[in-house]
Amino acid sequence: xxxxxxxxxxxxxxxxxxxxxxxxxxxxxxxxxxxxxxxxxxxxxxxxxxxxxxxxxxxxxxxxxxxxxxxxxxxxxxxxxxxxxxxxxxxxxxxxxxxxxxxxxxxxxxxxxxxxxxxxxx
Numbered sequence: 001x002x003x004x005x006x007x008x009x010x011x012x013x014x015x016x017x018x019x020x021x022x023x024x025x026x027x028x029x030x031x032x033x034x035x036x037x038x039x040x041x042x043x044x045x046x047x048x049x050x051x052x053x054x055x056x057x058x059x060x061x062x063x064x065x066x067x068x069x070x071x072x073x074x075x076x077x078x079x080x081x082x083x084x085x086x087x088x089x090x091x092x093x094x095x096x097x098x099x100x101x102x103x104x105x106x107x108x109x110x111x112x113x114x115x116x117x118x119x120x121x122x
Contacts, residue, residue, distance in 0.1 A: 003037040004059045012059035017051050027052055042074050046110040053113065064117060071114040078107045086111045 006023060009030075013021050023031060029044040030052060045053060057067060075086050082089065086107070092098050093108060112122045 002060070003039055004034070004056075005037070006034045008059045009034060009055060013051070013055035016054045016058050021052075030056065042070050042110075043106055046071070046074065046106055046113060050113075050116070068114065068117050071110055071117070074110050075107070075114060078103070078110070086114075 009026075010020060013019075023034075026034070027048055029040065030048060032038075033040050033044075040048075040056065045056065048056065078089070079085055084092075089098075089104075089107060090111060093104060098104060115122050
C-alpha cells in the first residue's frame with residue numbers, strides 16, 4: 001500500500017461522508033502518516049474512527065476483501081497470543097472478566113471493524 005496525500009484523503013473523505021474534515025480534526029496517527037507520507041500499520045488503522053477508516057480505504061482503493069484479510073491476520077495474532085477466539089474475548093471483555101490492557105482495546109476495535117465489514121451485528 002502506498003502513502004497518500006492529505007488532498008487525496010480529503011477527496012475520499014468527501015466521497016464517503018459528503019463533507020470535509022479539517023486536518024486538525026483528523027486522528028493524530030493519521031495526521032502524522034499524511035504529513036510524513038507513510039502508511040498506517042494495521043493497529044493504527046484499527047483505532048481510526050469509522051469515517052476516517054472508510055476514507056483511508058477509499059483513498060487507497062483497497063478491496064474490501066484485502067482489508068478483511070488484514071483484520072483476520074491481526075485477529076489471529078491476538079487469538080494465538082491470548083488463547084481464545086475473538087468472539088469469546090468479546091464476551092469476556094464485555095462482562096469485565098479481563099484486565100484492562102491497551103491491546104484489548106485494539107483487539108476490540110479490530111473485531112468490531114471485522115464484523116462491520118462482514119455485515120454482522122457489532
